[in-house]
Amino acid sequence: MSDDMIPNDSGRSLSLWMRESVPDLWAELPAETRIDVCVIGAGITGLSVAYHLTRAGRRVLVIDDGPIGGGETGRTTAHLASAIDDRYYLLEQHHGERGARLAAHSHAAAIDDIEAIAAQEAFDCDFLRVDGYLFAPPGGDLDVLRRELAAARRAGLEGELVARAPLPGFSTGPCIRFPHQAQFHPIKYLRGLAEAVQRRGGRIATGVRAEHVEGGTPAKVIAEGSRVILADAVVVATNSPISSRLRLPAKEAQYRTYVIAMEVPRRTVPTALYWDTDNPYHYARVAPGPSKDTDLIIIGGEDHKVGQDDSATLRWDRLAEWARERFVGATHIDHKWSGQIVEPVDGLAYIGRDPSAGDNVYVATGDSGNGLTHGTIAGMLISDLILGRSNEWAGLYDPTRSARHGARTFVRENLNTATQYADWLGAGDVHGEDEIGPGEGAVVRHGVRLLAVYRDEAGRLHHRSAVCPHLGGIVSWNAAERSWDCPAHGSRFDCLGRCVNGPANTDLKPVEPEAPEHETVRVESTTFPSVTQPI
Secondary structure, three states: OOHHHOOOOOOOOOOHHHHOOOOOOOOOOOOEEEEEEEEEOOOHHHHHHHHHHHHOOOOEEEEEOOOOOOOOHHHOOOEEOOOOOOOHHHHHHHHHHHHHHHHHHHHHHHHHHHHHHHHHOOOOOOOEEEEEEEEOOOOOOHHHHHHHHHHHHHOOOOOEEEOOOOOOOOOOOOEEEEEEEEEOOHHHHHHHHHHHHHHOOOEEEEOOOEEEEEOOOOEEEEEHHHEEEEEEEEEEOOOOOOOOOOOOHHHEEEEEEEEEEEEEEOOOOOOOEEEEOOOOOEEEEEEEOOOOOEEEEEEEEEEEEOOOOOOHHHHHHHHHHHHHHHOOOOOOEEEEEEEEEEEEOOOOOEEEEOOOOOOOEEEEEOOOOOHHHHHHHHHHHHHHHHHOOOOOOHHHHOOOOOOHHHHHHHHHHHHHHHHHHHHHHOOEOOOOHHHOOOOEEEEEEEOOEEEEEEEOOOOOEEEEEOEOOOOOOEOEEEOOOOEEEOOOOOOEEEOOOOEEEOOOOOOOOEOOOOOOOOOOOOOOOOOOOOOOOOO
């Protein structure tokens, strides 16, 4: 199968973790299914929820339109950190000292949960406890470190100021050492979770898209092929929620983040997590290399808003330059990939009852760069909510909480979103389709219409509407991932127009390349967002 025809893929690049396969675990889905809980999404969030519920004896069905781990879980750098990257002194401003303590406790508990599950279920996911080091960039403000250390300690984390991070040949200057952090292999972990869910009677159906979610008693999921799933509870674990058209997307912003893996001589870099306080910030960790004589340094960062930049090569080059200055012996790039980060306006994920979908529907979104721990927190918290158990984290992560604590960020991000609709007036990326090479895409104006045109490797042209079906933004071509990305709310579509990331949940419309003369500019069933929408 060619790259052009790979279905349900989150991007063309392949991460280091994607070399590990997940067995084809799937279940037949009849025309109507009655189940205790339906989980939409087979990443770390969905499978964590399913694991905890099957352990409690609930009948669980997990559905995903792609393979297990085919979304963003496999595109991370696989840090497991309670020293989260949104800075505890900022969390105190948004959520108070108690909120910061609960955040620290929940992320530490998530790391403990991952460690415990791997041990209890007896599978290897390369889990390893390590120290984490937070340092300022050269010439950076050291006061940030002092403020963060004081706030982290108030939140209950252990931490100490040390003279430098243990990087041979490079002095970071003063930095904070956080013990009890961790790292692992995310796809190996998902494979172990999926097998554990099945052993306990859970079912997993891949290649099944949820087209509509409806709250109620029971709640209902309409899947492709008009199949109906009735459940006591539905959990939407799709990174960006497909069940909320505007309420949650208006409180989130989606970013692309970039990752490279570079070879270094074995054991020349101590195994630890490394972060800086730059903007955009950088983060790194160590993993086994392709031979017994090498390790890999995995470096991430250089984030930008989805669909608002197409300089992946430059971003990867900047990461390599940053790494070569800090890691002795860093040579060629072994892997490079990108992923998607959903940033909430106040630094913490939205986990709990979905305010948009009605009764008995739950959601987890807004990973804020800490998706592996936020997803694991969701596994514990949502299962407690469904089982009727109290959980002290519920108020902190409540999706209905006001955005007033992040009001400045909320307004800035929504103003940025509003400006993206000016693309409706653009002339397109190229003058004509003959300028589009094999394996390339471009937005082309045909009369009053804007089309997303992709030329496959065989030279065939594929035409789709360039209008995002979510709220009418004009998509842009992502050359690195061969995808169409919406700059308004971060929805993504593969090169042939199939939706691979929400909040959109339908494909780009196929269209004829020539527009009739009488056609007028129109977006059907679209309401353009406003920063005055209720939050």
